Amino acid sequence: xxxxxxxxxxxxxxxxxxxxxxTFRTIYAVVTxxxxxxxxxxxxxxxxxxxxxGQVVRKDGPPQHxxxxxxxTMGGVLILLSIIIPTLLWANLTNPYVWLLIAVTLCLGMVxxxxxxxxxxxKNCKGLLPGYKFLWQFIVASGIALFLxxxxxxxxxxxxxxxxxxxxxxxLYVPFAILVIVGASNAVNLTDGLDGxxxxxxxxxxATYMLFTYLTGNVKIxxxxxxxxxxxxxxxxxxxxxxxGASLGFLWFNxxxxxxxxxxxxxxxxGGALGTLAIITKQEILLVLVGGVFVVExxxxxxxxxxxxLRGKRIFKMAPLHHHFExxxxxxxxxxxxxxxxxxxxxxxxxxxxxxx
Ligand code: 57M
Numbered sequence: 358x359x360x361x362x363x364x365x366x367x368x369x370x371x372x373x374x375x376x377x378x379x380t381f382r383t384i385y386a387v388v389t390x391x392x393x394x395x396x397x398x399x400x401x402x403x404x405x406x407x408x409x410x411g412q413v414v415r416k417d418g419p420p421q422h423x424x425x426x427x428x429x430t431m432g433g434v435l436i437l438l439s440i441i442i443p444t445l446l447w448a449n450l451t452n453p454y455v456w457l458l459i460a461v462t463l464c465l466g467m468v469x470x471x472x473x474x475x476x477x478x479x480k481n482c483k484g485l486l487p488g489y490k491f492l493w494q495f496i497v498a499s500g501i502a503l504f505l506x507x508x509x510x511x512x513x514x515x516x517x518x519x520x521x522x523x524x525x526x527x528x529l530y531v532p533f534a535i536l537v538i539v540g541a542s543n544a545v546n547l548t549d550g551l552d553g554x555x556x557x558x559x560x561x562x563x564a565t566y567m568l569f570t571y572l573t574g575n576v577k578i579x580x581x582x583x584x585x586x587x588x589x590x591x592x593x594x595x596x597x598x599x600x601x602g603a604s605l606g607f608l609w610f611n612x613x614x615x616x617x618x619x620x621x622x623x624x625x626x627x628g629g630a631l632g633t634l635a636i637i638t639k640q641e642i643l644l645v646l647v648g649g650v651f652v653v654e655x656x657x658x659x660x661x662x663x664x665x666x667l668r669g670k671r672i673f674k675m676a677p678l679h680h681h682f683e684x685x686x687x688x689x690x691x692x693x694x695x696x697x698x699x700x701x702x703x704x705x706x707x708x709x710x711x712x713x714x
Contacts, residue, residue, distance in 0.1 A: 358445055358446055358450065359376065359382075359446055359447060360376050360377075360382065360447065360448065360449050360450075361449075361450065363376045364376040364377050379571065379591050379592065379594050379595065380571075380594075382447040382448070382595050383447075383567065383571075383594045383595050383597075383598035384598070385443075385447055386443045386444065386446070386447040386448070386595045386596075386598040386599040386602065387443075387598040387599070387601055387602035387605075388602065389442070389443040389446060389447065389599070389602065390439045390440060390442075390443040390598070390599040390600075390601070390602025390603040390605075390606060391439075391602040391603075391605055391606045392606075393438065393439045393442060393443065393602075393603070393606070394435060394436075394439045394602070394603055394605070394606020394607055394609065394610075395606055395609065397435060397438065397439075398435055398606065398607075398609065398610050398617075401432065401434060401435040401617075402429050402432070402435075402610060402616055402617045405429035405430070405431060405432065405617065406429050408478075410429060410430060410431050410473075410477050410478065411426070411427035411428060411429055411430065411477065412425060412426065412427065412428045412429075412430040412477070412618055413426070413476060413477065413480075413482060414426045418675075418680065419675070419680055419683045419684055421683065421689065425615070428615055428616070428617065428618055429616070429617045429618070430473060430477060430617065430618040430619075430620040431470070431473045431474075431477065431618075431619075431620040431622050431623075432607065432610065432611065432617035432618055432619045432620060432623060433466065433469060433470075433473075433619040433620045433621070433622035433623020433624065433626060433627075434466075434470075434622055434623075435603075435606075435607060435610075435617075436603045436604065436607045436619060436623045436626075436627065437462060437463065437466050437603075437622070437623070437626060439599070439602065439603030439606055439607070440462060440596070440599045440600050440603045440630075441459060441462070441463070441599075443595075443598075443599040443602065443603075444458075444459060444595060444596050444599045445459075447595050447599075448592055448595040448596060449592050452589055452592040452593075453508070453589070454589055454590060454592060454593050454637055455592055455593065455595070455596060457501060457504065457505075457633065457637070458593060458596045458630060458633055458634070458637075459596075460500075460501070461497060461498075461501050461538065461626075461629050461630060461633045462626045462627075462629065462630045463626070464497040464500075464629075465494065465497055465542055465625045465626040465628075465629035465630075466622050466623075466625065466626035467622075468485070468490060468493040468494060468497065468621070468625055469546075469620060469621030469622035469623065469624065469625035469626060470620075470621075470622040471485050472484040472485040472490055472621040472622075472625075473620040473621050473622050477620075484621070490621075491539070494538075494539045494542055494543070494625065494629070495535065495539060497538075497629065498534070498535040498538035498539045498542075498629070498632075499531075499535055501534065501538060501633060501636075502530070502531045502532075502534035502535050502538070503531060505530075505534065505636070505637075506528070506530060506531050506534075510530075511585060511587065511639060512525065512526050512527055512528075512529075512530035513525045513526065513530075513585070513639075514526055514530070514533065514639075514641055514642065515584065515585055515639055515640070515642070516642060517640075517642055517643050517646070517707075517710040517714075518710055518713060518714055519714065520583050520714035523585075533641070534636050534641075537632045537635060537636055537641050537644065538629050538632035538633055538636070539629075539632075540632065540655070541628040541629060541631050541632030541635070541644065541648060541651065542624075542625045542626075542628035542629040542632065543625075543628065543655065544628060544648065544651035544652060544654060544655040545559065545624045545625070545627055545628030545631070545648075545651050546621060546624040546625055546628060547651075547654050547655050547658055547677050548624075548650065548651050548654040548655075548677065548679070549618070549619060549623070549624040550677060550679055550680065551613075551679050551683075551689055551692060551693050552611060552612060552613035552614060552615035552689065552690075552693060553608055553611050553612045553613060553615070553693050553697075554679055554692070554693050554696055555619070555624055555627070555651075556604050556607055556608050556611055556619065556623075556627075557608065557693065557696065557697040557700065558648070558650045558651065558696065558697065558700035559600070559604045559627050559631065560601055560604045560605055560608065561647075561697070561700045561701055561704050562631055562644075562647045562648050562700070562704065563597050563600040563601045563604060563631065563634075564597075564601050564704075565647050565704040565707060565708060566597050566631065566634040566635065566638060566640070566647070567594055567597035567598050567600075567601060568708065569634075569638040569640050569643075570590050570591060570592075570593040570594045570596075570597055570634065570637070570638050571591055571594045572584065572711070573585065573586065573587045573590045573591070573637075573638040573639060573640070574586075574587060574588070574589060574590035574591025574592065574593070574594070575591055576588075582711050582712070583714065584639070584640075584711060585639040587637060587638065587639060590637055590638055593634060593637060593638075596630075596634075597634060600627070600630060604627070607619065607623070613689055613690045613693060628651070631644070631648060632644065635647075643707050643710065646703050646704075646706060646707040646710075647703060647704050647707045649699070649700070649703040650696050650699060650700045650703070653678060654677040654678055654679065655677075657672075657673055657676045657677050657678040657681070658676045658677050660672050660676075661673055661675075661676035662676070679692050679696070
């Protein structure tokens with residue numbers, strides 16, 4: 358909004374010229390999201406507590422989790438507010454990708470909200486039945502994928518490390534894009550099982566895709582790096598910046614010992630937004646590396662369930678992987694910070710692939 362209101366004033370004073378620059382608006386989207394989190398965070402946490410929207414902790418989990426019973430959850434509402442408001446404030450609102458990211462974030466946030474609401478408010482421990490949750494995730498992801506497909510979005514997929522390997526998927530790009538969005542949404546959801554364990558890697562991944570959106574949407578840089586140029590993608594740098602700021606702000610309250618959990622309203626939406634950013638920057642496969650922590654957590658569950666069904670034996674003491682380390686005697690903060698360190702290393706490697714090709 359500020360872009361539309363203030364940039365035209367450069368005719369009267371050159372100072373307003375600065376509002377055309379994506380870098381300027383991204384920095385202030387990060388700052389606005391961070392400040393917004395700090396300002397409304399305590400109010401949201403207090404409101405969740407007063408409304409008794411407290412986490413119900415499963416009894417079959419690691420015993421140290423039982424003390425977390427009643428921690429306010431659905432804090433993802435704070436994250437969504439801190440992403441959407443700065444985006445509306447700083448982004449060019451005529452850019453279709455900006456509205457696409459807002460749509461996927463809000464829609465998956467609503468799916469998570471219903472799940473959380475059923476679990477916490479209606480005391481229905483099953484929440485939204487897994488089949489329905491997946492169906493709604495599939496519907497939202499299909500909407501995004503079909504919109505992109507029918508608006509002529511590039512349906513080729515670049516392979517990291519191989520600059521000349523471009524896979525033309527054609528209509529198959531639709532199921533591929535759905536897989537990326539739904540996969541990322543569920544992987545973040547599974548990872549969100551320790552204080553800050555999901556939001557830390559989200560900050561790192563969002564910052565990485567904040568760089569990718571800027572590079573991919575800049576024709577000269579894209580040509581120099583020989584990556585696919587996506588016109589108008591650079592405006593998403595502002596959304597990704599707001600995602601970084603909002604997640605950093607949430608971490609202030611979600612860091613160990615957590616004052617609030619994000620709930621499915623946060624994990625499903627953040628994961629879906631990350632998956633959509635990966636699609637629009639044409640760095641879908643690289644998301645496996647950037648979001649490596651989420652991938653490993655999801656795979657640990659797949660392998661654990663598969664092994665138990667096929668062999669009747671578990672691979673890990675408990676899945677997802679973070680619970681295995683907990684049962685191995687690792688302190689919660691140690692698991693969390695080590696996962697963050699791994700996430701940073703994976704993101705640096707992912708960024709290096711733009712040159713290592
Ligand atoms: C998402 N939710 C946390 C919180 C957060 C198929 C199976 C692997 C599914 C999986 C599952 O239930 N996943 C649901 C993980 C839960 O966190 C809530 O959920 C939101 C995210 N969606 O925002 O509202 C618990 O995580 C802890 N937590 C924190 N700090 C945070 O900042 O400590 C969350 C956020 C919270 C809190 O204790 O209650 C969760 O873990 O449920 N199931 C599991 O993950 C279970 N694993 C399991 O059953 N493994 C089996 C098979 C199925 C693979 C096995 O290994 O044999 C574990 N989780 C729990 N109990 N709670 C173990 C049993």
